[in-house]
Amino acid sequence: MADRMHVLTSDEVAGIFSKLNSVKDGLKKLTEQSVRSRQYLTDTELSRELNISKKTLANYRAKGEFGYYALPGKILYNTAEIDDFLQSHYLPPFR
Template sequence: MELIINNKLSILSEHRYLTDAELAKCLKISRRTLQEYRNNGIIPFYHVGGKILYREADIEEFLEINRQEAIE
């Protein structure tokens, strides 16, 4: 379990996982905002052994679905 969490790779699927600190930094939001997104069911996540992880593919899909074009 620790190996999976530390490497952020699943043995079965080889998906990449991000911690809340990593994802908050990537999205340029606070960890508290990320927690609110989790609490409100806005963003998908996994709770594994006391750790919160986000599958990179899920986040990319979430961002694509919620993408809005800029108004010219």
């Protein structure tokens, strides 16, 4: 059995560690998303965070841009859904 042992080159080891780092980053992102998906912002908090008016938020709601919870006297937004909305409207810089 010892005669079939393969010794990894430094490039192979570097490739393995690179893939492990990618897995670690993916797991970290999933963990952050699952924790954030349970967080909610009010109309006031979200308008302040995005630096937009409550009227603009009402327009987004009316157009169905993202979901919300309409509680008696309170509107709540899921932060994960807002993050998805923002990401879908991201325009990378021109290079």
